[in-house]
Amino acid sequence: MSRVAQFIFRRKGGKGWHWTDIVTWVWLIGGLFIMFGPAVWLVGSSFKSPAALAEFPPTILPYITQKVTVAGHDKQLDLYEARLPDGSTAVLAEVRRIGVVAQMIDPKNPGEIIKVNIKDRKPVRSMSFAANNYTEPFVHFDFIRYLWNSVFVTVVATLITLIVNSMAAFALSKYEFCGRGLAMLLILATLMVPLSVIMVPLYSIISSLGLFNSLWGVILPTVATPTGVFILRQYMLTIPDELIDAARMDKASEWQIYWRIILPLTAPALAVLAIFSVVWRWNDFLWPLIVLSRKELYTLQVGLSIYSGELNVQWHFILAMTVVTMIPVVLVFIFLQRFITTGIAGTGLK
Numbered sequence: 001m002s003r004v005a006q007f008i009f010r011r012k013g014g015k016g017w018h019w020t021d022i023v024t025w026v027w028l029i030g031g032l033f034i035m036f037g038p039a040v041w042l043v044g045s046s047f048k049s050p051a052a053l054a055e056f057p058p059t060i061l062p063y064i065t066q067k068v069t070v071a072g073h074d075k076q077l078d079l080y081e082a083r084l085p086d087g088s089t090a091v092l093a094e095v096r097r098i099g100v101v102a103q104m105i106d107p108k109n110p111g112e113i114i115k116v117n118i119k120d121r122k123p124v125r126s127m128s129f130a131a132n133n134y135t136e137p138f139v140h141f142d143f144i145r146y147l148w149n150s151v152f153v154t155v156v157a158t159l160i161t162l163i164v165n166s167m168a169a170f171a172l173s174k175y176e177f178c179g180r181g182l183a184m185l186l187i188l189a190t191l192m193v194p195l196s197v198i199m200v201p202l203y204s205i206i207s208s209l210g211l212f213n214s215l216w217g218v219i220l221p222t223v224a225t226p227t228g229v230f231i232l233r234q235y236m237l238t239i240p241d242e243l244i245d246a247a248r249m250d251k252a253s254e255w256q257i258y259w260r261i262i263l264p265l266t267a268p269a270l271a272v273l274a275i276f277s278v279v280w281r282w283n284d285f286l287w288p289l290i291v292l293s294r295k296e297l298y299t300l301q302v303g304l305s306i307y308s309g310e311l312n313v314q315w316h317f318i319l320a321m322t323v324v325t326m327i328p329v330v331l332v333f334i335f336l337q338r339f340i341t342t343g344i345a346g347t348g349l350k
Helices: 002-008 019-045 132-142 145-175 180-192 194-208 215-222 224-238 239-249 252-267 267-283 286-291 300-307 315-340 344-349
Strands: 063-065 079-082 089-098 101-105 112-118 122-125 125-127
Touching: 019 315, 063 112, 063 224, 079 101, 079 286, 089 122, 101 239, 122 315, 132 145, 132 267, 145 180, 145 224, 145 267, 145 315, 194 286, 215 300, 224 267, 224 300, 239 252, 267 300, 267 315, 286 300, 300 315
Parallel strands: none
Antiparallel strands: 063 125, 079 089, 079 122, 089 101, 101 112
16 A cells, blocks of 8 residues: 555655646546546435525535424424624524525524524534435336336347447458448448437338337437447457458358457457447437337436426436436446457457
């Protein structure tokens, strides 16, 4: 541990601070805050009550204002640390608020009303985690059904995407045929076409094929991605052609070459594409919303829209379920990220 600390806190200026040390630490701390700050805020806010979410300015940790029961009042009153006109401070309970003046009383000795400006009071808070934000959706929200639909769409779409894109990349990288460059150019040109432009034609095709209100209607239109073809083709171009020639001399079929040689050597690129595909399919909201109208077929992202009504948005449930839906994507990345840095040159020549 001492060596690790020495490595992390070493400085270019020796015992003193060099300007590059300051810039490096500012860059690292700022990058960590930008990367992980929103995630920390999301997790912390998912444990807040609706009243805590409505407070301004917002806080990262879930705090609630302490309440007290006072004789003569039906409901519990909020506690505040107020500064009195004589300069002293006291813990008072707020009875009501009229404009910028809060009418407060002493909870231990309720008597006359004490008027305090709202700027001179500060709520007495304690940390409290609203665990029911996670438990209630599993009771009143068909989470298991939506989870299964999302898992089915993500897994099946990712598998088909890997197979289709790898076959296309294999043909575009290892076969010589007329129009290969033009075909690749047309595939890359589709990157400039947003989904909103082809949404109406896709919807017409899905309806004509009878895939409307079907999970297959969500899966099939987006399995062939130009990004995946480009990534895999560029990776397959680095595989020596001598390996394929040697396999053909050993009477290996084209399918065996693709399945037993190309795919194992392309595992790092396939892992990258798998991560992208899982993130794309898992977080997709617009296309499933268009294709699916039956509630039992909703994916998680579409199902979360149930908590967003016309007059009320239940943010505490939405934030909690958003945290839950992030967990599978994080696990997939943790499992597959070790393949990203795998080298192909040494693997192909062993």
